[in-house]
Amino acid sequence: MANGLYVHSEIGPLKKVLLHRPGEELLNLTPDDLERLLFDDIPFLEVAQAEHDRFAEILREQGVEVLYLEKLTAEALDAVPGAREEFTNQWLDESGLKGKAARAAVKEYMDSIKDTKTFVDKTIAGLRKEEIDLPANSSSLLADLVGSDQDGETDLLIDPMPNTYFTRDPFAVVGKGVNLNRMFSVTRNRETLYGKFIFKYHPDYKDAPLWYRRDSAYHTEGGDVLNLNAHTLAIGISQRTQAGAIDQLAQNMFWEKGDQCEIDTIYAFNIPVSRAFMHLDTVFTQIDVDKFTIHPGIMGTLQVFKLTKGAQQGEVKIEEMNDTLEHVLEKALGLDQVKLIKCGGGDPVAAAREQWNDGSNTLCVAPGKICVYQRNSVTNDVLYKEGLDLLVVPSAELSRGRGGPRCMSMPFAREDL
Incomplete structure (x- = not known):
């Protein structure tokens, strides 16, 4: 863990995480500029900062070292x-x-x-x-x-750059390296500049290998990347991540930097292009060894592509799978069974409302212990009843940016399971 980066799962005990405390960028949001700057509403900065400070405090109470992007x-x-x-x-x-x-x-x-x-x-x-x-x-x-x-x-x-407090997206830590992304919108792509300089010059992180670069041809964002285990990634083919980016990532991970990267299997999930399904982590997040929160709209048969390292130099094998999320995750994780917990508890009205406020977007601090937004009361009640340990984050203003606890955090180090 010499360069400070070590993330091989979504649920290993969290040791180090990167946040950005919302700042004066929110004071430069006006109604006329909202659409261009990818916001639906204007958060009240003072309250958003208080909520974010509580989020950071909750993480520190769990023994997590909190780093700040700025x-x-x-x-x-x-x-x-x-x-x-x-x-x-x-x-x-x-x-x-x-x-x-x-x-x-x-x-x-x-x-x-x-x-x-x-x-x-x-x-x-x-x-x-x-x-x-x-x-x-x-x-x-x-x-x-x-x-x-x-x-x-x-x-x-x-x-x-009002979206900067969603540190999940400009880059993604995978193993001991980084996907430094080229983001979908011009508005957000400027945020990747901070990651570029951190991983170029910061004494603790300058030696981290880059699995992807911000000047690449295709768009990709960190919310579409889930570390299933040390050798396996799940990536969304989404509104914000192109299939071509996953091809390039596979080539880099399997071959170009294969001597540094442990990933040998990528599951590419083809998800609908809509605001509710913006990233893979708005569709499902892992909360325990065998449990996931999910958007009910992802139930049914999915088109998933399994990419693996081929025998010949530069070869990437692609296998198309048409199966349920449950079955795909069981195969990817090598489990007999996984449990999918629906946002809103299956109530279509509650699910739509709480998905809007990122009810399926949770940050796992340790297996079975997750950060959730306070306002998603129906989903939280279901999670309590499933035996999850909830770390509840106040969310009246933070949620106006349309991102949950996972969106607001980029793990830098997790313990192995």
Whole structure:
């Protein structure tokens, strides 16, 4: 565990996890910008932070070391001379900002922030036009500002990254390495920049192998990746992860970096393209050795592709399976039986309502011990009755971002089962 990364399951006792505490990026959300920034509502920041702090506290009470994305990024940028300058230039390249004068003004402003952690927070928060001092008689600068991607329709000069508190998606830890993702939307793909610099420069994580890179041709996101065991991954073919990404990942894991990667089997689940099925972890999450929470809509026959390492160099064998989720998981885990626990307890109205608030999206801290959102009372009652130990997270505001406890966390280390 020299580089600090070690994740071979979804349920092994959690030792180290990465979070991002919601910040001023939520204050730069306006109703007109919600659709572009992938939000349905505007969380109340003060309460969202209090809820998130309680989430972190619950994890610490279970003996989990809590890391923060913004702090690790700052440490990475401070670790190597020139790293912050490199980050700033790439952040500007991907900001949507147009015009040399505007770029120069923003760079001067960002460079003036001396504390690196404060600087990182600002890159996530975004920038309003009013925050930049325009030199007198500088009509070209003003034209540049209005000529940004926002074209004067908003007071934002550079968009915030309000989804950053969902640390599950920009990258995914698999074994001792990382899938550094290319995300589905331009809005969220900017978040992968923080992972790039953490795994490039941070003293504790710079040696972690990359199974996937953010400049790859195909989209993929961490919410579609489940570590079933040390040798087996489940990945969703979804709204956010393309089949081509899984092909590339298999090639990298089995062959390109096969000497470093233990994964030899990938189950690719073809799930519906809809908001309710955004990622595989909104459809099912593992909560015990033989138990999963599921969205009732995934019941029935599924199309699943089993990818394994072939005998010849570069060969990936693909076997199509058409079977139930239950049977596929039993085969993948080598179990005689698994239990699927339905979100909403099978009540279609409760299931739809609580799936909207991520009732199937749970974070397992140890086998049978899971973090759940408080508001999903019907599902939580079913889980209690099934003998699960629930760690209940307050969720009135955090849930407005449409992601649950698993979405808000990226495990860096778990004990073996």
